[in-house]
Amino acid sequence: MTLRTLGLTLLGAAGLLALPACQKESAPPPPAAPTAAEQPSVRAPEAREHAATPIQDPNAPAAAPEAVAAPPGRGVVRGTVTFTGAxxxxxxxxxxxxxxxxGRAPDAPVQAKGGxxxxxxxxxxxxxxxxxxxxxxxxxxDQSKCTYxxxxxxxxxxxxxxxKNSDGTLHNTRGMAGKKAAFNIAQPxxxxxxxxxxxxxxxVLKLKCDIHPWMTxxxxxxxxxxxxxxxxxxxFTLQGLPAGTYTVEAWHETLGTKTAEVIVKDDAPAEASFAFSMADASATK
Structure with missing residues (x-):
């Protein structure tokens, strides 16, 4: 082997040895860890389940039903229900x-004062x-002082x-749909x-307690x-009705029902009044 050939061979070997080192030095740095602001929000499974199923407080009053009108009505029906006679x-x-x-309240199906x-x-x-x-x-x-x-x-x-039973005693709630029993539950x-x-x-769902039979x-x-x-x-006042003609009914547990046809407009309240007497009770029997 000539001196020139030997020199070229040694030079090539040195180049091959230097190649991995160059590649290592030129490799891109690993990605930086994300900052706290860039971290994705992750919740434990139990946290997600709790958020999806909120616990309802049974002591809270029932929320009013949500009504969505399309288009929203601006009509109003208002009036008074009166009672004549003793x-x-x-x-x-x-x-x-x-x-x-x-301290229970007396059983008074007809509750009228000042007519x-x-x-x-x-x-x-x-x-x-x-x-x-x-x-x-x-x-x-609620059941409070043996009264619904x-x-x-x-x-x-x-x-x-x-x-709900707020009393310190046992109640049962028997639901009647007409003459048919809908359910009967004990409430300690x-x-x-x-x-x-x-x-x-x-x-019409009627509720009775067999333990305290005056409860209705x-x-x-x-x-x-x-x-x-x-x-x-x-x-009474009924708000948010779309303009139109409606049948308004007044229902009483012992005096029956009365109806009135009303024309509802957007620019003026419609009036409806109902008058009951004990003669209506005999008519419903």
Whole structure:
């Protein structure tokens, strides 16, 4: 081998040895770790489940049903429910040795004062065009001092009812749809509230307690959100109706029903009034 050939061979070997080192030095640096602001938000599975299923406080009052109208109505129906004649005396309740029943209210289906009738469910009958009602929470019936509270209330079709026992005694809640038993649940003191669906074969759910037989209440279901229960002043207001002609009904547990046809406009409230007397009670028997 000549000296020139040997020199070229050694030079080539040195170049091959230097090649990996060059490649190593020219390799790109590893990516930097993301900062706290760039870190993706990750929640534990149990946190996601808790966020997806919020716990509802049974002591909280039932939220009003959410009504979405398309287009939104601006019509109003208002009026008063009156009672003429002598108001019947409350029924005498049998004595009770149950301390939880002390202070109970008398059983008075007809509650009228100054000619104004309370506990009347006033509602728009049938469906309302352009109005979609979605129940967002159950309506609640409490048992306090051996009395159902409230005695009369409305609910949307498909809206459940939550039954709560605030008394320190045992109750049972028997639901009747007409003459048919819808359910019968026992509710011990301080027990967990029980939720039940409204019956589909009747729009009036009557509630009774077999342990305390004077206890009575009603939940009236309606296909639209335009309903309200009158207070001591007998007044009612239905708001948010689209313009049109409607049948407004006043329902009472013993005095029956009365209806009125109203024409609702956007620019002026419609008036509707209902008058009851004890003669209506005999007519419903």
């Amino acid at each position: 108001v019947p005396a409350p029924a005498e309740l049998p004595p009770s040795s149950d301390a939880a029943c002390e 104004k009738l309370a506990n009347v469910l006033v509602r728009v009958r049938g469906t309302v065009p352009g109005s979609v009602a979605t129940p967002t929470a159950p309506v609640m019936v 509270v409230p005695r009369v209330q409305g609910a949307l079709v498909g809206q459940p009812v939550l039954f 003191p301080a027990g967990t509230p029980v939720q039940k669906p409204l019956p589909t074969d009747s729009d 209440a009603y939940v009236v279901s309606n296909p639209n959100p335009f309903f309200v229960t009158t207070g001591e002043d007998g007044a």
